Amino acid sequence: MNTWEVTTLAERSAEALSSSFWGAAGYLGLAMLGMAGFVAVLGMVLIYAERKVAGHFQCRLGPMRVGWHGTLQTVADTVKLLLKEDIVPYQADKMLHILAPLLMFIGTILVLLVLPFSPIVQVADVNIGVVYITAVSGFSVLGILLGGWSSNNKWSLIGAMRAGAQIISYEVSATLALLVVVLFSGSLQLSEIVRSQAEGWWIWRAHGVGIVAFLIFFIASTAEINRTPFDMPEGESELTAGFHTEYSGLRFAFFFLAEFINMFLVAALTSTLFLGGWMPFHIGGFENFNALMDLIPAGLWFTGKTAFLVFVLMWFRWSFPRLRVDQLMRLEWKILLPIGLVNLFVAAVVVLYGLYFFPVR
């Protein structure tokens, strides 16, 4: 059986530090450049994918003119956004107005740093990975609230208040669903969680508790990133653009990019926790089948699963109308939270007393 050797960029640069300072610096510089490049390219690809998917859902083609089938459209849009005038509204809080998109972006990047893309591609493997992610993703709330407040615009403020309430509510459900996986895999470290799915992915190996947790986590995460049907904060038909109404140019690009990278993050996290991350599709006990699955490289597994979940998120956006704010809160506090709690309890019972049909650990 394949034993997956996990090395992260942080480990390698620590090794290099022990031999030479410049080696470590080199690795860190590589990390920063790589992250910047990755985020930029990923953003462009995702935005292009969204427009094409949206187009095809709506019986039209999406961008077709710029580049082959519109592939350079996002490049053109990025150039346009960079060249736009940077406006800070009259009597708005200038420092906060400039800070808000950066804060949102910081939260996104910090989570990207710990994601296991493949056994050898991971920037840092924090041993409390899950807790770290939950903590750090709160930066986006700050970014949104500050953006809405600093715009000196009542509509932005309404959007920001809605977002604040929504995100901190749905974090609770998401965390409860996360804990189910932690219980089953016995570790908070993301690479360990992925490795623990070598016998099979938690979504089906965790006996129904896994499926419920997957659904709760996916729904709660869609609400966390303000995607339809939970996009009240930027409810286009009500608030024009909600908390980012008054943003234009590069800083709007940050908000926009952060939203799409967040979408990628949610898909990546869900696939890491529930669908095995870079772990191929194994069925415990079928060695030949497992060996066959191992032939497909791990990075490709991760990309495929994440891409599929991103597509599902886009599918949501272009099919559903949006929930009203009080219905959104009711969904969380009266429906998802009780189910999540009961689910966690059942998961704990299953793990503790070994009430499962096939080995879970």
Next chain:
Amino acid sequence: MDTLRLLGAITALEPRAKQKENTDRAAVEVPVDAFYSLMGRLKSDPQLAFDMLYTHTAVDWSAKGEGPGEFELVYQLYSMTHGHYLLVSARIPRDNPVAPTVSPIWKIAEWQEREVYDMFGVLYENHRDLRRLFLEDGWNGFPLRKDYKDEFMLERPE
């Protein structure tokens, strides 16, 4: 109710109501001081039951005849239960265009009257919120009057 019985019922309610000539449906003309009580009874009387005020508008008769002229306030009523129509009209002098509001009786009248005020300058007493509807609050003049002139108008060459 057909036109004849309708007119009979109305003249019974209000003797000063006269039938208006040259209209396609039943129409009465009422002096403005008898106006408000008649309107109330037109709605509340179960035989008449005019519960829908289709439209309310005004006509400026100053281009016909001499003198300052008159406004004719026109109310087109309809009864959902009986299915009959009635046009009520009242004439008010143009240099003192005051009339009672019927918005307590039909809610839609509140905004139809605002439009008539905006376009003609008819002042409605006891109106909850009389202000201009389409034009800006500080506009001078009342456009649908026959003698309205402003610098944007194009005069037709005679």
Next chain:
Amino acid sequence: MSVHVSTLEERIRLQRTDGSPLATQEYFVNMGPQHPSTHGVLRLVLRLDGETVREVIPVLGYIHRGIEKMGERLGYRQFVHLSDRLDYLSALSNNWAISMAVEKAAKIELNDRIQVIRTIVAELQRIQSHQLWWGVFGMDLGAFTPFLYGFRDREIITDIFEETMGSRLTMNYIQPGGLMFDIHPNFVKRTKDFLTYFKPKLVEYETLLSENVIMQERLRGVGKVDAEAAVSLGCTGPVLRASGVAHDLRKLEPYGVYDKVQFDVAIGRTGDCWDRYWVRLEEMRQSMAIIEQLIDNIPEGKHMVMKPAAKIKLPEGSTYTHLETARGILGVYIVSDGSEEPYRIHLRTPNFNNLWMITEAAKNWRLGDLVAVLSSLDIVVPDIDR
């Protein structure tokens, strides 16, 4: 005894003085003339308490063009082309209203062909208007896809109109005395093809939006207006029928050939947004039924019973004529002094009278509900401002 005339500032200022020690602070927000869901240049000043709407103050006039004043200088045939620009989504019905008023007053007799064709195009226009409404309704509630589905299907009717009438939006087709042009030879076939195409699409519409639980949650029970309030507020059309009042001019005072076709009228029960939504979907079905009964049997005849250049003079006096457009009752009140131009022409537009319902229906609902109610009223702002 002087009558006090107030201003908008006064109206807004006056309301701020209420507040008990425990009240939260209310604030005024402008849902301005430029807004994605006000369907045109409608400005709503909202008094909000958090998310709850306490008062809605519509401010109008951004597209006031003085159509009634213009009418006093135009002949009747010229005025028909202005009527297109009122509620441009049911332009043909507007044309028909003016034409019907003129024909009734001048006692012009039409032949069957004209009446049948007028009925068919008016019903096609009704379907087209409701298709656009359905798309925009979904978009206002956050589902962006119905917008394109509605427009895609609407294009077919628009193409049919363009072939016959030469224009896609403001057709100026139904004239006093008949029609501007005779129908194109392809008209019957294309309409029948459209009917076969659209029937399953309506089922698709239902699956996409009506059966969606989010949609139902957002629409059921929201913005209820009971029958008495609806009548007093002057509502007509689908808005009134959704509140349970069985009032459809096509049945009560049939014009065109409506008395010769079989169709049902959809009546709602509670007058909430869901009923208004459902009534319009049902109307689309009934319109298709009407067209089906008429499309194969268009009688022969001329398309215009008068000479096109004939001058129309109405006898002295006043007339009020109305008909049922896609949005409600459009009434035309003409005061004529015997000449070629009306002395006073007043249009009782459905959207003007439907709009004020929002001041009652949206009270104490949330911002999202306000958008849902406004969208379910299906208003077109040029019709309000004229």
